[in-house]
Amino acid sequence: MAENLVNFGILGCAKIAIKLARAINLAPNSILYAIASRSLEKAKQFATQNGLPETIKIYGSYEELLDDPSIEVVYLPLPTSLHVQWAVLAAQKKKHVLLEKPAALDVGDLDKILEACVSNGVQFLDGSMWLHHPRTMKMKELLFDSNLVGQVDFIHSTSTAKVPPEFFENNIRVKQDMDALGVLGDLGWYCVGAVLWAKNYRLPNVVSALPAGVTKNSAGIVLSCTACLNYDQDHKTVAIIHCSFFSYTSMDLSITGTQGSLHLKDFVIPYQEGSAFFDLASPATFMDDQTGWNVKTEKVVVDNETPQEALMVQELARLAQGIKKCGFPPDNRWPEISRKTQIVVDAVKKSIDLDCKPVYL
Amino acid sequence: MAENLVNFGILGCAKIAIKLARAINLAPNSILYAIASRSLEKAKQFATQNGLPETIKIYGSYEELLDDPSIEVVYLPLPTSLHVQWAVLAAQKKKHVLLEKPAALDVGDLDKILEACVSNGVQFLDGSMWLHHPRTMKMKELLFDSNLVGQVDFIHSTSTAKVPPEFFENNIRVKQDMDALGVLGDLGWYCVGAVLWAKNYRLPNVVSALPAGVTKNSAGIVLSCTACLNYDQDHKTVAIIHCSFFSYTSMDLSITGTQGSLHLKDFVIPYQEGSAFFDLASPATFMDDQTGWNVKTEKVVVDNETPQEALMVQELARLAQGIKKCGFPPDNRWPEISRKTQIVVDAVKKSIDLDCKPVYL
Numbered sequence A, B: 001m002a003e004n005l006v007n008f009g010i011l012g013c014a015k016i017a018i019k020l021a022r023a024i025n026l027a028p029n030s031i032l033y034a035i036a037s038r039s040l041e042k043a044k045q046f047a048t049q050n051g052l053p054e055t056i057k058i059y060g061s062y063e064e065l066l067d068d069p070s071i072e073v074v075y076l077p078l079p080t081s082l083h084v085q086w087a088v089l090a091a092q093k094k095k096h097v098l099l100e101k102p103a104a105l106d107v108g109d110l111d112k113i114l115e116a117c118v119s120n121g122v123q124f125l126d127g128s129m130w131l132h133h134p135r136t137m138k139m140k141e142l143l144f145d146s147n148l149v150g151q152v153d154f155i156h157s158t159s160t161a162k163v164p165p166e167f168f169e170n171n172i173r174v175k176q177d178m179d180a181l182g183v184l185g186d187l188g189w190y191c192v193g194a195v196l197w198a199k200n201y202r203l204p205n206v207v208s209a210l211p212a213g214v215t216k217n218s219a220g221i222v223l224s225c226t227a228c229l230n231y232d233q234d235h236k237t238v239a240i241i242h243c244s245f246f247s248y249t250s251m252d253l254s255i256t257g258t259q260g261s262l263h264l265k266d267f268v269i270p271y272q273e274g275s276a277f278f279d280l281a282s283p284a285t286f287m288d289d290q291t292g293w294n295v296k297t298e299k300v301v302v303d304n305e306t307p308q309e310a311l312m313v314q315e316l317a318r319l320a321q322g323i324k325k326c327g328f329p330p331d332n333r334w335p336e337i338s339r340k341t342q343i344v345v346d347a348v349k350k351s352i353d354l355d356c357k358p359v360y361l
Helices: A016-026 A040-049 A062-067 A080-092 A107-119 A134-145 A182-198 A308-326 A333-353 B015-026 B040-049 B062-067 B080-092 B107-119 B134-145 B183-198 B308-326 B333-353
Strands: A006-011 A030-036 A057-059 A073-076 A096-099 A124-126 A152-160 A206-209 A222-231 A237-244 A253-257 A261-264 A275-281 A298-303 B006-011 B030-036 B057-059 B073-076 B096-099 B124-126 B152-160 B206-209 B222-231 B237-244 B253-257 B261-264 B275-281 B298-303
Touching: A006 A016, A006 A062, A006 A308, A016 A030, A016 A073, A016 A308, A030 A040, A030 A062, A030 A308, A040 A057, A057 A062, A062 A080, A073 A080, A073 A308, A080 A096, A080 A107, A096 A107, A096 A308, A107 A124, A107 A333, A124 A308, A124 A333, A134 A182, A134 A261, A134 A275, A134 A298, A152 A182, A152 B152, A152 B237, A152 B253, A182 A222, A182 A237, A182 A253, A182 A333, A206 A333, A222 A333, A222 B222, A237 B152, A237 B237, A253 B152, B006 B015, B006 B062, B006 B308, B015 B030, B015 B073, B015 B308, B030 B040, B030 B062, B030 B308, B040 B057, B057 B062, B062 B080, B073 B080, B073 B308, B080 B096, B080 B107, B096 B107, B096 B308, B107 B124, B107 B333, B124 B308, B124 B333, B134 B183, B134 B261, B134 B275, B134 B298, B152 B183, B183 B222, B183 B237, B183 B253, B183 B333, B206 B333, B222 B333
Parallel strands: A006 A030, A006 A073, A030 A057, A073 A096, A096 A124, A152 A237, B006 B030, B006 B073, B030 B057, B073 B096, B096 B124, B152 B237
Antiparallel strands: A152 A253, A206 A222, A222 A237, A253 A261, A261 A275, A275 A298, B152 B253, B206 B222, B222 B237, B253 B261, B261 B275, B275 B298
């Protein structure tokens, strides 16, 4: 049985690693095989505190974990500035790479990682969990197969989280040498990803940050940002993204098209595991006397036995098995999604750096 | 009994007049007393087709209706270009004015109307029905009294309606000599009004249309528009408005603040009469392991026996009675709301005319 399970190793004991350790063991085709921290003590503590089984290997350095030939996939929840170094090394050691988002500090860095994955024949996947939720699949089906929303005119996406004051002092997400993209990398990555997803991964023509929407700390790290992504090909689409460390939790995605609209308020992390929903208005018109709507918004519920993060792990383990057992090539689709997301995140950053001038792609 | 009812006259037989005729008779303190069209035939046809009682007076000219001393309030569902002429004359004839939105083509025109109302001691109210729904009152209470959302960081408001192709040829809303504000006046008025409402009627500092969001017809009338309204005083707020004749029905209002968020998708016209709802997330945080939300969005339901348009009529009739019976002065609050809305609509229009340059208020 265990030989059919893909062995995962976790490189770094960040908080998000707890969620992934659980996900790796929930996914039916993977198992958590090893964890590593820069100190053996910290890794042991992480294993004990999170009730990991004693059979798990514990390493006191990242290199040792990467040298373990039993490990097939490495999950890297490291500060973004360390992604190139460790993801490239993981690929060179023939490990498939599950890289926490933002994938890299810029597309130049990401390309180094993706090239290492290609030349070593390993799969790359970034940690955008929501793309693996069956709700996302269902929405995609309605958007692209059934065309229930028609052509997309307007997209609104937010990802905000109110953080405690000490976050602004200590957290890696506001440090130039750790996560120089700030809120753009941490939360904006989701908004940009949602817009690209809704446009079936077409890149926008122009990206502009909105002057009043940008707040930075004294080191120049972006703490909140509103930006406009414009599409001119085929059908004109305007997308607004808003990410902030100041507002309360929000993760809205609204897509308005020529035939209907689609709304959800928890697109990044569903309100609860096991079941999620979205609202679909299509076709909705007014009653003749304009006293109400002819068709009310429909609540579309999508159940999922397995949480989205475990489905993400399952997808990567499936691809890893296909490469190993059937000689399949790595799936290009996932690194392409990451690369396009990075290109647009970079463009928002560039627009901010240019005092909110438009950046053409 | 009838002497306690305020007599309304309707000036013009536009489609929206059907809704208001019903509302005037649903409101407990008003009655529809007369209608006028530019031709007696058209006015008679309107009365018959809409089952109005035979007791209603029917006039074949606007002047005759305004000369009827029994009429206390006049509702004007006229093309915007005719507002100044007829609203000023109505005020001069000592009629209270219920003016369909957009109130005027620009604030200069609106000021002529408001000055006529002030100097003649009559009440002014524009036709923004949603401001009179008890759901709006409930949201206001939670926003401003209970402070459940905290300080407002981000507002998103849309008003879109997909119109048939012939609309673009014939409708008054796309004609330079009728409704030169186009979609900005017809639908954008609501979005701007919602932002001002959410900011307790503070004006934004800067208004900018977003280049890719603007579509005009060959006559230069705006058919779709996305714009950004920025607030810098006290607390930085970014508001995005989007109005369009191309997208399917949407009327979203989302308010995200430091303590929570508030969402509704039918703010202009509720899905149905009798009951409406909005979603409130406050306080919503993630569970420690980030697998879900600690508090789900709460659905707040607000019942209303009387439809919002009848509540609007009721408010105006109440004010008219106060002026007549108790010698109260007209309520300044309503014309101020209209005037601020007009100022911001004008600023969006100006930004569009300046190739989307920012307009400072």
